[in-house]
Amino acid sequence: MKSSFKGYNILDKGGHIVAVNNITSTSFQQFIRKENWAKCRLLFLWCNFPVIFLILASCNSQNESQQEEQIQLTGIQPWAENTSYWEYKGEPVLLLGATDNDNLFQTPNLSSHLDSLSEIGGNYVRNTMSDRDESDLKAFHKNEEGKYDLKQWNPSYWSKFENLLKLTQERNIIVQIEIWDRFDHAREQWETDPFNPKNNVNYTYKEAHLDSLYPDHPGQNKQPFFFTPPTLQDNELLLSYQEAFVEKLLSISLNYNNVLYCLDNETSGMEEWATFWAAFLRDKSGETPIYMTEMWDHWDLTSAEHKRTLDHPERYDFIDISQNSHKTGEENWKNAQYVFEYIKDEVRPVNSVKIYGSDGHGPWLARGITTKHAVNTFFRNILGGFAASRFHRPPHGLGLSNWSIQSIKTIREIEEKIKLWDLKPMIENLLDREADEAFLAGKVGETYLIYFPEGGEVKLDLRQYSDQYQLSWISLEDANWGSSSDLEGGDLISLTPPVETGSLVLIQVK
16 A cells, blocks of 8 residues: 655755745655655655654665766766767776777787786777787687688687677776778788688689789778678678677677777778778667778778768767878868867767888888877877877887877876867967967966977967966976966967977966
8 A cells, every 4th residue: 555645845965945835745756766866865745643754875875876887887978968979987088099900809918918008098099890810710610621610600709809898897988899801801911801701611603703813902892791781792701700790799899988989990892891880880889889981092081982971970979080190290180170160050079090100011101101190190089179089000000109108198197187079169368379380279378288299389278267377287298297387368479389299288277
């Protein structure tokens, strides 16, 4: 039999009534579950008895424990308060990374490598499902004759993949997976590819509509492997094995809450290929929320190719513009800012899972894709509003090396004083600035963070603000705060970095 209360008052910590009603005990219990009891302390019940005071400490404790447990289960997702950035376990996070391998799950020293990244504040890695390096495991079982069976898995391959997800989740590191990599299926890599008919027991060249050689650079998109969906070449046989591979991947990855999905590595494929796999992932993930993107190859972010992602927020939950790091200097900054302006009505996180550049890759040095370029791009990304930035693996990038380590540590030092998501790019507030001389993000009148790639001198316009400010410098060489001083607003402030090897200045109202 339901008991009935004639009325009740719930008081918050300040003694204010927050609810008055006539309810049954059943609906009262529903109210308790619905309300945030952390703010309530006293309950007054008017029955046929004197006023009863109930202290809800135990209820509060239980509810808070349940809330904390729910937060811990919350996976990576766009931050509810600012969808330009990510949140993880209920807290906003800036994703920063630097690792030494593309297919990270195949790395022998994985655990220690992740420890090294975590120790400097890194929380973002890239993992292609690639197997083209000589020592890599393949996803499929290999029989005694040396042939692969695409209907049987190699447990060791998938165990390594799950181990990556487990180790990263334990360290609160986010993994951005790339499912398909065009470099696995062309040129010399095609010779050892399990999908090559000569290497498996499942189909012939004729049955799979494949050839024995694909000698061209995969960027030319001549490999039928990437034309299998019904809207393209409708290759049902080959597509069935591709689908099985993706389903196997999801059967593991959906058990972890630290995963982002990218369909391809720097693809120049047809839009229909990406559209098919985006729908396939969404369907097979069921009620488990996933967040995905596509990484297009074109270096020009204003190209029609990138519109395939920019114009479809219903399909792609975030944007990866890693290929912008092929652009140097001021152009690198302006192209990224073009993307932010383009998506301002449908704001999503913008990632760069690859930042190119190192002095060890000779073919790119003439274009200026150097170590200095990689460091500059990293800081332009951060001040420009990127949600995630990672240094690419050597020799095309810095990997986890001195300059990438110092760069990540520098940003984490700055985050002890400010949060980047509280700032906006405002390069127009710098006067007497030359191209690529300095970059600014700030909160007008309150906070200014300025990056100097080298030396130089610029003026910060504080003429409208007469507050007192504190000015602090941090050098990229050692990621340590240096000199600090007070300054008065109400004027143009001239700024010259103390070193020419890269530094930032933080100016905050006192």
